Amino acid sequence: MINRRHLLVGGSALTAVAVTACAKPAPKPDLNATFQSIYDELVDNSPMLATTLGLDKDKRAGLKAKLDPSTPAERARQQAFIEKALASLKAIDREKLTGMDRINYDTVVWDYSQSLNGFKSFDFGSFGYPAPYVLSQLSGAYQSVPDFLDSQHSIETKADADAYLSRLTGYAVLLDQETERFKADVAKGVIPPDFALQKALTQLKGQRNTKAADSVLVASITRRTKEKAIAGDWNATATKTYEGEVVPALDRQIAAIEAALPKATHDAGIWHIPGGEAYYTFGARGGTSTDMTPDAIHQIGLDKVKEISAEMDAIMKAQGMTKGTTGERLAAMAKDPKFIYPNTDAGKDKLLADLNKQIDVVFAKLPQFFGTLPTSKVTVKRVPKATELGAPGGYYQSASLDGKRPGAYYINLRNTAEVPSWTLPTLTYHEAIPGHHMQISIQQENKNLPELRKISGFNAYIEGWALYSEQLAGTDMDMYATDPFGEIGYLHDALFRACRLVVDTGMHHKKWSREQAMDYMNTYLGDSNETEIERYAVWPGQALGYMIGKIKWLELREKSKAKLGAAFDIKKFHDTGLLAGAVPLAVLEQVYTDAGQI
Incomplete structure (x- = not known):
């Protein structure tokens, strides 16, 4: 499965080392220092990755209240990040590397080059990864975020619970961001097969029609704040957000898919979309x-x-x-x-x-x-x-x-x-x-x-x-x-x-x-x-x-x-x-x- 088996790419571009005519010559790039710089930028700009890795604390505690955005601006930032990461690696003389240093170098360069190819070649679907449809029966925040909040967002303190509520609001925002990206892809002719959209609708409507008390989004924070004896009416606040923000966002996503469904074909292969043959090679x-x-x-x-x-x-x-x-x-x-x-x-x-x-x-x-x-x-x-x-x-x-x-x-x-x-x-x-x-x-x-x-x-x-x-x-x-x-x-x-x-x-x-x-x-x-x-x-x-x-x-x-x-x-x-x-x-x-x- 894709959610844990590919290099998670996100975050802003690496900070380049400025060199001026008056400055001393910059030291030769160090491989491990370059890797660490890339890693830090990656985690710092991907709140969900930080949580998945258990790193959403201390200096990164602010990430715990956020979700990864899904916008054209985020796509551009990620592409710039990969381009500069590759540039920083290629400034290192590979031929002077031996053993695991060369293995590590070749591995990261292969992966980022593959991802950059995706960014440059295709302006639809996932950012740099071969998943062509923003929304399907297997793709979309509606698929991943509820379980992410329940199983990966830890709640030990009031601050953790507040961060959960912030992410619950962020979930509604993320749904809308993906809805807009889905509409943009549909306009380009990138439409999932009819059966994929139909099952996505079934799941979305199931989530939308679940009462707040029965929704994992509300039940999770209610249960866990009670277990930790964290004072506050968390159920009421989560219910208000769920009913007032999440459900309307789900309605908008459902409406977008229903509008696209008549345009969908029953063709299963990626060949049916523009650029599909090249996408399959990718x-x-x-x-x-x-x-x-x-x-x-x-x-x-x-x-x-x-x-x-x-x-x-x-x-x-x-x-x-x-x-x-x-x-x-x-x-x-x-x-x-x-x-x-x-x-x-x-x-x-x-x-x-x-x-x-x-x-x-x-x-x-x-x-x-x-x-x-x-x-x-x-x-x-x-x-x-x-x-x-x-x-x-x-x-x-x-x-x-x-x-x-x-x-x-x-x-x-x-x-x-x-x-x-x-x-x-x-x-x-x-x-x-x-x-x-x-x-x-x-x-x-x-x-x-x-x-x-x-x-x-x-x-x-x-x-x-x-x-x-x-x-x-x-x-x-x-x-x-x-x-x-x-x-x-x-x-x-x-x-x-x-x-x-x-x-x-x-x-x-x-x-x-x-x-x-x-x-x-x-x-x-x-x-x-x-x-x-x-x-x-x-x-x-x-x-x-x-x-x-x-x-x-x-x-x-x-x-x-x-x-x-x-x-x-x-x-x-x-x-x-x-x-x-x-x-x-x-x-x-x-x-x-x-x-x-x-």
Whole structure:
């Protein structure tokens, strides 16, 4: 998922060092000092990033009352920031850098160059990141801010509660800013597919029609100020803001989407908007951190689907499942009542408790495979009910840098029939241990990385690691030794990611329809994956990173085994890649080359 897996770009331009004819020659730029300057500007100008990282205190305490703006002026400021950041880095002689200094340099330059390309090439959608629609079933402040305020904005004091109220007012302002940007994009012909707008409307109306007392926006501050015994009628004040400012802003956003809906087409691919073909090249490069062509990626997907389907077929037959295609057999397993938790609050609580126990089992095995372990904890939480309709099946939210807020593995429990028990082990290995929580926590806790690198993210590295972790848990940690259905779940998810390569390139490059993509998924997985297909439609290229990244991790591991032979150490292999932090795939290969492992 995008909310924690790419370098967050925001803030004003770097302050350049003035040099006059009378001044002494400026000292040669220092790499780490330059990184720190970029990082400080980034955090200082992104209140929401500061809160996410747990840095909205002391000299940055004023940020806690603000949200990140979404205006043309903010876009221009961010572009200027990236341009000057790159200029400051390119003033450093790369050829004189060695070891991790060069890795860090190449990583940040690649990322900022990619983002700057987005700013310069496209005047719509997200700022510099491949998400073309300001509003969709998966994009917009209405999707992110309510949970952000509830789960990331801490309330310990009256000042924290006042800041929450300020942000609640800011939420209404942000909604209006995005509404105006959405209208401007529609005028340019950048209109999301009809199904994306329809689901966005469903979610927006659900939020708008929720009474203040039942809204997480009001309930969160009411509950938490009561728990901390903070004096004041916080419920009344939050209710007034919610009803008087937030609801009207939601109404305006709903009206804007309803006005655009008749102009929307049913075309799923990004090709249907002006500049769509170039945008997909941008998205695929961002998603994979490679220059692979859509045609090459499509073919890798077809080959992997064939390979994984054959492996799954063999295990299914060993369990006496012989009738129908693998997709039909998976569909039958998905409907088997013995694998379904009760679709009740109690059943969902039991599911969450079982996943937490599973994490404990895997955590105990980590020292056999890793020399470096995370110190931060991870918890399993439900995707908020207000946004679960359009949200993916699971995603991870990183811990705060100070460790006070643990990492969170979110699972979508809108309907427990969508998450049969045989699918849950591998999802947990992916999102928590040894997947996202393991990788992101080690990166954040690494004292040898510049602060800027601790918060950087590259989709193919991060998602590739998480997908590699699914295989690591099964093949190396023997987590499926007595769980053949869990192993089928692992192969299902690997097949799922292989299918993504086919359908993402199919929709955005080969002009497949939404229905054609759903039919392909249904053939091989026994499920049309409607929500997932619609996700790929509005996040072009993001879904490519999983399998492409995993293939790179496995390729590097095999290269290391071939070079080192009996000296190969799985702990060293994992530590080398994880302690480098998230990097583009080409840079990841250089990490192992520098370490003498390939």
